[in-house]
Amino acid sequence: MFPGEIDVLPATYLDQLGTIFARFAPRDSGNVSYGVEFGGTRYFVKTAGDPAATEPYLGFDDRVDLLRNAVELARSVNHPVLPTLHAVIESPAGPLLVYDWRDGDLLGDPVTRERFQALPTAEILAALATIYDLHAALDALGWVECDFYDSALLYDFQTRGLTVFDLDTYHRGPHHNTMGEMFGSSRFMAPEQHVLGAPLDTRTNAYVMARVALVFLPEPPPALHAVLLEATTTRFPSYQAFYDAWLTASSTIAE
Template sequence: MNQLPVRHIIDNVSFDLQEQHDFTWLQSLGTVFCVFDQQDSGNISFGIENNGIKHFVKYAGCRPLAFSGEPIDAISRLSTAIPLYKTLKHPYLINLINHFEPNNGYAAIFEWFKGECLHSHWLFAGKAKQTHPESPFYKFKQLSVEKRLQALNTIYEFHKFVESQGYVAVDFYDGSILYDFSTDVTKICDIDFYRPAPSVNDMGENFWGARRFKSPEEFILGAPIDAKTNVFTMGAIAFGLLGGEMDHSFSKWEANKSLYEVALRAVSKERERRYITVSEFKKAWDSKK
């Protein structure tokens, strides 16, 4: 029989976990004003304000309701990700401020960015993501093509930088994109699974990532995970933000035909047909805007 959820209340925010957990360490950081507790990664995150300054705190060590793994594994993944945020520090990436080990868990503190996540599945699941007027993804899709191209440029510039630093993006999808509708600023979050390049698929079909954006090799055990994989991801994101996501037909595409052809080549199932690098892809993309 499934165990009943355990309600936790911190300041004026409440959330449920699979079991009791001590969060008294949060008090020293400020006042909790929001919680993100629906992740299946094993992390739970908080918005915290102290003297008018807001921070985003990601924590591993408890058992969120959507998490089926072991907290020790979530702790290991989060602590291992910390060097990534330092090595790949960039104006388009959320900024890591501090990290430490409260009790038997692990916490990472980031600057607060008031953008909305384009895959807010905890608020707008299923069809609501595409149709609800308050869904960040729906609102984003109502923006002009020019503004969406600007957001894609941010994504591509960051991943060109990632490539230049000798890394590959893993588990990048629309849930890794934050957009501030008041300033039209885009930021990347959650690069926890990025890896040194080249890498290999060591998990088979269940390799990290959203199926909607994964390349064919991200389903095959032992397959290379490299620049060409990321080219596919960049093309898939273009179809997600400008087209019909997994439907790559031109009828769903909202930008010009030349950009469509660049994106279509990027998502070729055959690796040899794709652009060789993200840098080459972006050069072709920029020439067609």
């Protein structure tokens, strides 16, 4: 359905393909993404943006590298919370990543986040369960969290469906912090994401996911709060150890 390569710029191709009904161009990232309707189906298309843009923190080549990393991640794991990657189209301005379109409100918006935090605890826990299950799959494949925060989450308040996206910066395998202060929101970041040369690994995944619950769940049940406290103080040796403890604590609540 989609070509492997085009010889025009992404916006030109998408305009010819169907109807562009949304455009997203955050100045700091340099990426430009589109909502496109074609053949009665909606798609989310992400590109590296303008090759000549000088405002973004990352140059064009680095943005392209991150998109190719996103392709590797998408092809390594199949999970319902992740939009399906349908195609990668090469263009003179880098690849176009064609995903499912997902409805929902961005939890990075303060009003939306407060609305989500006000939901019944059971509904928030159900959403967290999908995030944690996804990261169990990613962790098992060696992916290490980078730059995960509330703006990587969409929540559909009608269907109670959660979508996770924009995991382009995740790293395959343990590595070290080469930036010092890494990308991301300090509300979600692990201590090692602030320290140049610090190791980043499965323990980082555990810490960040614990922070996700502490941000979104204002009053976690005591059994879960104990797990989150351990994850962010003495810390678990791995994401799987954190996840196992979370599941055990969750089962006691269900009873």
